[in-house]
Amino acid sequence: MTSKQDYPGSLCGKTAIVTGSGRGIGRGIVSALHARGAQVAVVDIDPATSAETATVLGDRTIAITADVSSSAAVKEMVEQVVDRFGGIDILVNNAGIDRAIPILDMSEEEWDRLMNINLKSVFLCTKAVLPSIIERGGGCVISTSSIVARQGAMNGGIHYAASKGAILAFTKTLARQMANKGIRANAIAPGVVDTDLIREHMPEDVREKVMSAIPVGRLAQTEEIGGLVAYLVSDEARYITGATFDINGGFWIG
Structure with a gap:
């Protein structure tokens, strides 16, 4: 009989870092990985949300406050996870921000700030985590892109x-x-996801208009994003690398 640990979708014995996971999509991702048996690091710049999410998940969890656009903070984050769990198998680069500023009104400082958080963090976290993943014999890096x-x-x-x-x-x-180090890398490109931020900042009439343009007729749920990531980092997806997975309810099909 196959045990739960032997099931290809199981993440038992694996350690994952998920950045920007105190709330929203990141929380859905870290929850899905934890539910499948992984040890998880809930990383967020907001200590309150990372602590709350870690408390809800319970055991096999560590909450870390970190600005992932800072190389020093990223280094400390990796050290904390390795000290706690012994190594790292999975990295999910999810931290990010968006500001709807027209290009003609955008300052250089605004451009640099967003690029540091959304893109530089992906480089810093990936570079910092790779040695541990290699030492463990391989693993996965998932990065959150977008329909845009x-x-x-x-x-x-x-x-x-x-x-x-x-x-x-x-x-x-x-x-x-x-690939020759046993590391797979994939990206996910969500559409509009039903998160606290969307509910707080997108007026109801705009949400209704967006949903009417989505063939399945609703926004994505964070657990659906988490389910996709959990599959991609599992042994069930061991032949998938270099791919981008659209998850948008048919809003964009290419």
Whole structure:
């Protein structure tokens, strides 16, 4: 009889870092990995949300407050996870922000700030985590892109779309260069997800308009994003690398 630990979708014995996982999509991802048996690091710049999420998940969890656009903070984050769990098998680069500022109104400082959080963090975290993943014999890096990297943004910031497009190129190159080390790299590109931030900042009439344009008729749920990531980092997806997975209810099909 096959045990739960032997099931290809199981993540028992694996350790995962998920950045930006105190709330929203990140919380859905870290919850899905934990539910499948992984030890997880809930990393967020907001100590309250990371602590709350870790408390809800319970055992096999560590909450870490970190600014992942800082190399010093990333180094400390990795050290904490290795000290606690012995090593790292999975990295999910999820931390990010968006500001809907037209290009003609955008300052250089605004561009740099978003790029540091959305893109530089992907480089810093990936580079810092790779040695531990290699030492463990291989693993996975998943990075969160966006539907706007595929179709462009009508209302979001152009710097946000650019950062999310760059993540796709980063992922493809990482997949090619690290395959011989047993490391798989994939990206996910969510559409509009039903999170606290969306409910707080998108008026109800706008949400209704967006949902009417989505063939399945609703926004994505965070646990659906988490389920996709959990599959991609499992042994069931061991032949998948360098790919981008659209999860948008049919809003964009390419």
